[in-house]
Structures are given as structure tokens and as C-alpha cells.
Amino acid sequence: MSLLALAQSTMAPHVRLxxxxxDIVLLFTVSWALLQGVxxxxxxxxxxxxxxDALSAGPFGGQTVALLIVGALAGISGANIFRTERLLPYAxxxxxxxxxxxxxxxxLTAAGRVVPWGALALRLVLPAVAINAxxxxxxxxxxxxxxxxLYPSPVEWE
Numbered sequence: 001m002s003l004l005a006l007a008q009s010t011m012a013p014h015v016r017l018x019x020x021x022x023d024i025v026l027l028f029t030v031s032w033a034l035l036q037g038v039x040x041x042x043x044x045x046x047x048x049x050x051x052x053d054a055l056s057a058g059p060f061g062g063q064t065v066a067l068l069i070v071g072a073l074a075g076i077s078g079a080n081i082f083r084t085e086r087l088l089p090y091a092x093x094x095x096x097x098x099x100x101x102x103x104x105x106x107x108l109t110a111a112g113r114v115v116p117w118g119a120l121a122l123r124l125v126l127p128a129v130a131i132n133a134x135x136x137x138x139x140x141x142x143x144x145x146x147x148x149x150l151y152p153s154p155v156e157w158e
Contacts, residue, residue: 001025001028001044001047001048001051002047002048002051004024004025004028004048004051005024005025005048005051005052005054005055006051006055007024008021008023008024008025008052009052009055009056017127017131017134018127018130018131019123019124019127020124020127020128020131021131022131022132022135023097023100023128023132024135024139025048025049025051025052025067026067026070026093026096026097026100026132027093027132027135027136027139027140028044028048028139028143029041029044029045029048029067029070029071029074029096030070030071030074030089030092030093030096030136031089031136031139031140031143032044032143032147033045033070033071033072033074033075033078034074034075034077034078034088034089034092034140035078035143035144035147036075036078036147037075037078038071038072038075038076039075040075041071041072041074041075041078042068042071042072042075044071045064045067045068045070045071045072046064046067046068048067049063049064049065049066049067049068050064052064052067058104058107058108058111059107059108059110059111061107062103062104062107062108062111063104065103065107066099066100066101066103066104066107067100069099069103070096070099070100073095073096073099074092074096077092078092089136089140090133090136090137093132093133093136094129094132094133096132097125097128097129097132097133098125098129101120101124101125101128105117105120
């Protein structure tokens with residue numbers, strides 16, 4: 001997760017579409033929580049959030065809290081909705097991106113920074129929703145591969 005946070009902080013800004021970069025840690029957190037449940041989703045969110053907070057100029061803890069909320073909700077929804085539902089990762093990342101940025105903007109407001117809500121919604125949040133929805137295809141497929149590699153299916157004899 002720390003490597004993903006480092007990649008998000010250093011390389012992702014060079015891969016901008018519509019003026020925003022994909023939120024790599026958010027994408028992986030949602031994908032992993034959908035696949036592995038709340039416990040592992042929260043663990044990934046905590047590690048990724050602390051790494052992002054350490055690399056960020058924002059209020060410390062803002063990204064961690066946002067990722068923990070999103071990771072918990074994704075893990076709960078992944079457990080309660082059919083895992084074979086093909087659109088679930090894309091619907092989850094749309095909701096997660098909106099919630100993630102809402103929490104981050106509230107953290108900035110609580111820290112005393114002036115937040116132009118309307119302008120940020122149009123210039124940052126909505127393009128981020130679109131980019132994350134597109135990037136979820138790659139990240140979720142990579143997460144599925146990693147899950148199969150880390151947790152191989154047991155061989156059973158009949």
C-alpha cells in the first residue's frame with residue numbers, strides 16, 4: 001500500500017485526464033474491500049491512508065479517515081451483494097469517490113481552509129468520479145489476479 005501511495009503522489013499527477021489523476025489508493029481500497037471484506041478493507045485503508053497523509057500537505061488524518069469510511073462501506077456492500085455482479089465495482093467506486101472527496105473537503109474546512117465547494121465539485125470531484133470509474137476496470141482486474149495469487153483456491157478430491 002505504501003508503494004501505491006508513493007505512486008499516487010509522484011507518478012499519478014503526470015497521468016492526468018480532464019485535469020485530475022486517478023486515486024490509486026482509493027481504487028485499490030475499494031476493490032480489495034469488495035473482494036476480501038471489511039477486515040482487510042480497513043487494513044488496506046489504514047495503511048494507505050497513513051501513507052497518503054504522510055506524503056500530503058493536507059490536514060493529517062483526513063485521507064486516513066476518508067479511506068477508512070470508504071473501505072468499511074465497500075467491505076459491507078461486497079459482503080451483502082452478489083460478488084458476481086459485474087457492475088458492483090463501478091457503482092462502488094462512484095459512490096466511494098464522492099464520499100472520499102466529501103470527507104476530504106470537510107477535513108479541509110475543519111482545518112480552517114477556505115474551500116470553494118461549487119468550483120471544486122465541477123473541476124475536481126466530477127472528473128475524479130469519471131476517471132476513477134474508468135481506472136477501476138484495470139485496478140479491479142489486477143486485484144482479482146492478486147487475490148487469486150495470494151489466496152489460491154484449495155484443491156479438493158471428490
